[in-house]
Amino acid sequence: MGCDGGSIPKRGELVKTKKTAEKPDAASQTLATWFFCALSKLPLQVPVVACGYGRLYNKSAVLEFLIDPTKYGDGDVVCSHIQSLKDVTTLNLSSNPAYSSQSQSASVILGSFSDQASIPQFCCPITQKEMNGKSRFVCIRSCGCVLSEQAMKEVASTSCLVCGQPFKQADVFVVNPSLPEDITAAFLRVKELKMQDMERKRIKKAEKEAKKEAKQTRNNAQVDKAKVSGGDEDLDKTQKKDRKRSAFDNDNLNDHHENGTAHRRPNKVAQNINMTLPDLAHLQPGARPVSDTIKSLYVKRDKDGKSLEKQGNFLVRGTFNRFATGF
Structure with missing residues (x-):
């Protein structure tokens, strides 16, 4: 058979089989989970927060989502369980000494994952293991410290190995559980x-x-x-205020009554205000009475108008005449 210009069909062309489901790239998933914010899809930057599910977010992105839920397209799906900052934990992350911005930009590229091992920003403060998805990391909710699960198992303690704050086992959760x-x-x-x-x-x-x-x-x-x-x-x-007010009013009433009508005692201040002033308009300016206190402010003179004081200052020199003639 053959050499006649025809072709022999294969089994795959004649029999239809169920297509195998496409598997996501594990390396790309690891990169997106441990190096990028689950909400904004941007690289993680301090401060970093984690929700109850263990997902990592940039705190600025969470704040923007709380202010405007439509800020990110899939925000209602990714962060539907986050209603306030009380629903997230601010993480106390330890910087990786091997990390630098140049190495990060050279090894991690948006949309692709190079074969070269990427250098994460953070690591375990006890074992110095890097947070790149190869090791399990846990977070203590009460203090926010993040360290490897191996360090928690090797050093069994009820106090945080980083900050020393006591915690309960219920406060520990896995970061990015798989x-x-x-x-x-x-x-x-x-x-x-x-x-x-x-x-x-x-x-x-x-x-x-x-x-x-x-x-x-x-x-x-x-x-x-x-x-x-x-x-x-x-x-x-x-009621006490009303009784005090009524008692005060009763004290101001006269003890005697005339024609069955009670008269109020005149107030001393009111008497002084309503007193009749003397009519001094018909008197000459020099004949008007002046108090001794006012006289002491001016220079004393005799009947002819000459000063009786030999010395005087410019403030009171000759002012009494001007004052007296002003009336």
């Missing part, structure tokens, strides 16, 4: 945290309502007791 059991545990932890937050809010609201109701009951009891006893010690502040 195993199915880790992902399931992360979802359960987020659900539990939401339930705890709702319970805490419910208890706080109940306590506030109980305090308000107790205060209202106490005020009502005081008012009822004041109505029964009528004593000053049981009256509320408003």
Whole structure:
């Protein structure tokens, strides 16, 4: 057969088989997970935060998302569980001594992953393992310190190995979990945290309502007791003020009454204000009475107008005549 210009069909051309699902590139997924923000898809920059699922974000991107949820196209899918900054943990990351901006730009390229090993920005402060996805890293929620899981297992302690702050095992979660059991545990932890937050809010609201109701009951009891006893010690502040005001008004009333009508005592200040002033307009300027205090301010002169004081200053020299003739 052959050499006749025809072709022999193969099995793949005659039998249709189920297509194999395309598998994502593991290296590209590792690069996107550990080197870039899960929301903005930009390289990670300090400060870095992590959600309850262990995903890494730039804090600036989370703030922009909270202000404008439409800032990023897939924000409602990636960060739907983030309602405020309380839902994320600010990470205390240790810088990698081998990292530099030149090496990072040479090894990591947006949209591709070179065969050359990339140099991550951060590493474990205990074991010096790099955060490149090859080793498991955990975060302590109470303090935000990030270190390798190996360091946590080798040095068993109830205090953080980085900052020394005590923590509970429930505060530890895996960063960027990849195993199915880790992902399931992360979802359960987020659900539990939401339930705890709702319970805490419910208890706080109940306590506030109980305090308000107790205060209202106490005020009502005081008012009822004041109505029964009528004593000053049981009256509320408003009633005490009214009693003091009425007592002050009663003191100003006259002791005697004329024609059945009570007259108020004249106030001394009112008497001085309403007093009749003497009519001095018909007097000559020199004949008008002047007090001794005013006279002491000016130079003394005799009947002829000559000064009786030999010395005087320019402030009071000859001013009394001008003052006296001004009336």
